[in-house]
Amino acid sequence: MRAISALLLLTAAVPATAQIAPKIEEASIADLRAMMADGTASSEAITQAYLARIAAMDRTGPTLRSVIATNPDALAQAKAADARRKAGKSLGPLDGVPVLVKDNIETKDPIATTAGSLALKDNVTLRDAPMVAVLRAGGAVILGKTNLSEWANIRSNNSVSGWSAVGGQVRNPYAFDRTPCGSSSGTGAAIAASFAAVGIGTETDGSVVCPSSINGLVGLKPTIGMVSRTHVVPISHSQDTPGPMARSVTDAAILFSQMIASDPADPATRDADLFKRDYAADLPRATLNGVRVAVYRPAMNADLTKAFDAALAVLKAQGAVLVDVEKPKLDGIGAAEFAVLLTELRADLNSYLATTPPAVKTRTLADVIAFNEANAATEMPYFGQETFLAAEKTNGLTDPEYLGARAKSLRLAGKEGIDAMLAKAGAQILVEPSYGPGWLIDHVYGDQYNGPSSSDLPAVSGYPNLTVPMGLVRGLPVGLSFIGRAHSETTLLGAGYVYEQASKARVAPRYLPSADVGPGMDGTR
The missing domain is CATH 3.90.1300.10 (Amidase signature (AS) domain)
Known part of the structure; x- marks a missing residue:
């Protein structure tokens, strides 16, 4: 096995070539x-x-x-x-x-x-x-x-x-x-x-x-x-x-x-x-003409609302029939999902670590926790590992509480969540803002975002979620989510393509040190 240089060093040496360097920026x-x-x-x-x-x-x-x-x-x-x-x-x-x-x-x-x-x-x-x-x-x-x-952002709730x-x-x-x-x-x-x-x-x-x-x-x-x-x-x-x-x-x-x-x-x-x-082959023939689309409008600030309304106008101009829906009350879905993630994290990570090479000395989640404690200066300078600690206390994949939480979260997210919203609208596609604009990086308090998010129900139900650029809100990108039932990727990609081609909403980055977003522009009211 070839020797590996320091992990943080990129392979910067690029052989010289007589060929003119190709234009790769924004290349498809x-x-x-x-x-x-x-x-x-x-x-x-x-x-x-x-x-x-x-x-x-x-x-x-x-x-x-x-x-x-x-x-x-x-x-x-x-x-x-x-x-x-x-x-x-x-x-x-x-x-x-x-x-x-x-x-x-x-x-x-x-x-x-x-x-x-x-x-x-x-x-x-x-x-x-x-x-x-x-x-x-x-x-x-x-x-x-x-x-x-x-x-993958699971070590701490304050990451x-x-x-x-x-x-x-x-x-x-x-x-x-x-x-x-x-x-x-x-x-x-x-x-x-x-x-x-x-x-x-x-x-x-x-x-x-x-x-x-x-x-x-x-x-x-x-x-x-x-x-x-x-x-x-x-x-x-x-x-x-x-x-x-x-x-x-x-x-x-x-x-x-x-x-x-x-x-x-x-x-x-x-x-x-x-x-x-070939999911790309049929995209040029995709249409929204006469397609019923369920629309969920979460709480969001005026600027994100304006961007979302503009995206909906594009969908309507392409022939989509828009039907507003509300998200059902899904009491306990967050706690049930978290219980599932904690239990499966311990079981699945232990199984994975057992297959790693002998050079890897952390063979279990407990070993990783101990490693982090022993190397806290480099591993935990900003946030801890309370999620890992909670996962280590779980009782395995046969635990009745875990099994109940999985059944509950799956039912709430799927049958009583996305399925119910689509059925009420008579639609195959649900659209909503993916997220608000990016919040400030904060190594003291961690992630501060509390705005809209489209990810929870598709993630828990196992259904697909496609996000497509919806333009900029005060210089920061936002996206439009297209959500459907299991294996509806063809439908979602087609709808996303129609929207993308009509809106031309994506804007390339300008690599600015900061964006002047003003107060209250983190996606909340």
Whole structure:
């Protein structure tokens, strides 16, 4: 096994090339493929350009700290893609396209999978998560691993989104003093900053949708069971899923199409192959004409209300029939969800840690807790681990209280929640604001956000949630969520595409130190 340099050091050395550096800022998958097809740029040159951009902007310049490590094998993978293309043996739409992967997802490249924790700094497994394996089989270049909220934001209720002991604090490309949201904060910031065309995040509750919305991206939290979770550092087998993050619906659909595969090691994916198709192919033919859309209007400030109303006007102009609905009273859903997450965190993390290499000395959640206490200066400088401590006290997956909480949360979120809202409107799609604009990064008090959020019901029910850029609120991105029942990704992506093409709402980041958002602009009243 090749020696690995210090984890925090990026692979900054980019071989010189006589070819003019390709324009990668804001480039789509189609743009990259066109460059490779017409000889304007090879996959190698494109990969070099992304590595150079990361080196110039991630730890220097704007210092976004969105990438934990670049892949020393990325250029070799790109060269292999170039050779396949030259031989007429392209593997598909992602062949030669660099992809960034959140650093709680294993890849067989010689880099660690840390989940942001120093306890996993030696977790070089040299194995692909099955989801990564299908990307690699499609020719994707694994460019590197993105920073994240440590342990996917489950260690503490007072955490700071985007901070990890390994990677430091991720910055929002739109305003450096604003949160990138978490836990897929690094993927959100990196794709917004054009460090790759597309990237992979993971979500348990909000961790794809929130960083996508707050970084001006399209993000899809798929139906649970569409994408394998094997060899992904876990929180909850009931709610965890990887998801695509991109700057357009088309690119998110292309990436999602390649991620889907049944995995014998993940029973939830038993039927995934039945839903594997090209989700991007039908997007140009999508329509909202005559489509009934349920509209939920949560409490929000005037500026976010104005942006939401403008988005609804776009949907109506495209022929959608809008029907206002209220969210039913779902008493106890939050407590039930949290009980599920605590129990599954202990069980699932213990199972995962038992499979890590011998160099990883933390073999259980209890070991991780002890590691954090012994290394508090580096692991807990801003917030503690009370959620970990609570999880360690749980009684396992056969505990009647856990089983009752899971049944209750699933019923409230699905049948009595999203299903009831859609049925009342006679609709297949529910729309609402994804989140408000990003709050200030605060290492003293932690995350201060208490505005609208679309993530809870889809996360608990296992239903899909697609967020699409809804423009800027005083310089900060906000998103529009399209939510449906299980396996409604085709419908949601089509609706999101129609909205995206009509609204043209996404605005590229300007890398400002701060945004003048004024008082009360955190998404609350």
